[in-house]
Amino acid sequence: AEIRGLQRGVLRLGLPPIGAATVFAPIFAAYRRRYPGIEIRLVEHGSDRLEEVLRAGEVELAASLLPVSEEFDSQPVRSEPLVALLPPGHALAAAGRVSLAALREEPFILFERGFALNRIILAECRRLGFEPAVALRSSQIDFIMELAAAGLGVAFLPKLISQQRPQAKVARLLLEQPAIDWDMAMI
DSSP states (O other): OTTTTTSSEEEEEEEOTTTHHHHHHHHHHHHHHHOTTEEEEEEEOOHHHHHHHHHTTSOSEEEEESSOOTTSOOEEEEEEOEEEEEOTTSTTGGGSEEOSGGGTTSOEEEEOTTOHHHHHHHHHHHHTTOOOOEEEEESOHHHHHHHHHTTSOEEEEEHHHHHTOTTSOOEEEEESOGGGOEEEEEO
C-alpha cells in the first residue's frame, strides 16, 4: 500500500553515463521533492546493456537512445545533434560542420561495447559504405575528448555534452547526418 501510494519504496532506474547528469539530475531533484519517501537506486551502463537489464527486470525504467526494440514503450526526453571532435590543428577543424563520409579515413574513438551511440554511428558508416578503423574504446567522456585533442582519432558526442567541457582543447564540428542525432528516451 505504501508503494502504491508513493509514500515509501524503491525505484530502480537504469541510466547511461552519457548525458545522465545533465538530463536527469533536475528531474530527480523534482521527483525527490514530490516523493521524498521513494529511494532512487541507479544502475549505470550503456544504453544497449540497459535494455538487457530492463528486459531482465532488474530495473523498472531505463534511459536509452532511440530507436529501441518494439517490445518497449518509450517517451522521448531530449534530442541533440552529434559533434565530431578533432584536434584543433586538424585540416577539417575550422570547417564548423563535417559529414561522416568525410571522416572515413580517420581512426574512430568510440565508447565501450554496450553503448548505443556506437551502434548508431557504426550503422550509419555501414550505410555510407565503409567500416571505420577503431583506434580505442573507453567509457570515460573526458578521456575520450582528451584522446581526440591529442590527435588519436575522431570522437563523437552530443553537442550539449561536448559544450559542458570547454576545457578540452578540441575542434567541435557539427555532424551533417541528422539520422544519427542523439535521441534519448525513457523506456
